Amino acid sequence: MSQAFHLLQLQKIDSQLDQIETRSQEISSLLSDHSQLEEAQRHLQQAEMTLREKQLALKRIEQDVQAKRIKLEQSEENLYSGRVKIPKELRDLENEVQALKRTLATLEDRQLEAMIELEQAETEYRQAEAQVQQAQAKEAERHASLRGELDSLSRSRERLLREREVILNQIEPQNQAIYQQLRLRKRGIAVATVIDETCSACGSTLTPAERQAARFPHQLVFCSSCGRILYAG
Numbered sequence: 001m002s003q004a005f006h007l008l009q010l011q012k013i014d015s016q017l018d019q020i021e022t023r024s025q026e027i028s029s030l031l032s033d034h035s036q037l038e039e040a041q042r043h044l045q046q047a048e049m050t051l052r053e054k055q056l057a058l059k060r061i062e063q064d065v066q067a068k069r070i071k072l073e074q075s076e077e078n079l080y081s082g083r084v085k086i087p088k089e090l091r092d093l094e095n096e097v098q099a100l101k102r103t104l105a106t107l108e109d110r111q112l113e114a115m116i117e118l119e120q121a122e123t124e125y126r127q128a129e130a131q132v133q134q135a136q137a138k139e140a141e142r143h144a145s146l147r148g149e150l151d152s153l154s155r156s157r158e159r160l161l162r163e164r165e166v167i168l169n170q171i172e173p174q175n176q177a178i179y180q181q182l183r184l185r186k187r188g189i190a191v192a193t194v195i196d197e198t199c200s201a202c203g204s205t206l207t208p209a210e211r212q213a214a215r216f217p218h219q220l221v222f223c224s225s226c227g228r229i230l231y232a233g
């Protein structure tokens with residue numbers, strides 16, 4: 001087998017290793033991404049704050065209503081007790097009772113509104129809670145699948161590295177050095193195949209002399225356009 005053939009095998013393995021490396025890095029960054037869960041948790045916190053506010057607001061109105069009812073009862077009791085006999089005082093008391101009744105009616109309207117708002121806040125809180133649980137389940141599922149993929153990539157990497165060792169033993173040290181240099185300079189692709197008289201890496205048409213030379217097994221031939229090692233098969 002020619003050096004170019006072994007270099008092509010090495011190239012195939014290194015390209016697979018490159019893909020494994022790229023995907024492994026992608027997976028690592030996907031595994032550290034908790035943005036969907038965090039978003040759901042932020043939403044839940046917001047919903048909880050709103051819920052507490054609405055609970056407090058209702059409690060305050062209930063207290064106000066209660067205080068006004070007591071005041072009204074006292075004033076009515078005074079009014080009908082017969083203890084107040086002076087007409088002006090009676091009129092004042094009568095006016096006070098009417099005013100209290102109007103205030104109470106307004107407060108009771110607000111109490112009803114506050115109850116409705118609290119109910120909405122409770123519904124939103126429960127929905128937000130369910131969304132957090134959903135996001136947690138989704139994340140756990142996604143992460144399990146990504147970890148499975150990572151394990152499988154790691155096994156492939158080990159297998160490829162063993163194959164790589166075997167192939168490397170077939171390649172002369174100076175050719176290994178040329179290959180490594182080209183890998184660095186040519187975005188990872190050091191070896192190109194000849195397909196339909198063209199270089200598979202850069203697409204330029206090869207001269208008959210180049211095509212002929214690429215078949216010669218004992219010396220390396222380079223694409224005159226992109227500089228990569230050519231393998232003609």
Ligand SMILES: [Zn+2]
Nearest residue numbers: 199202223226
């Ligand atoms: Zn080329």
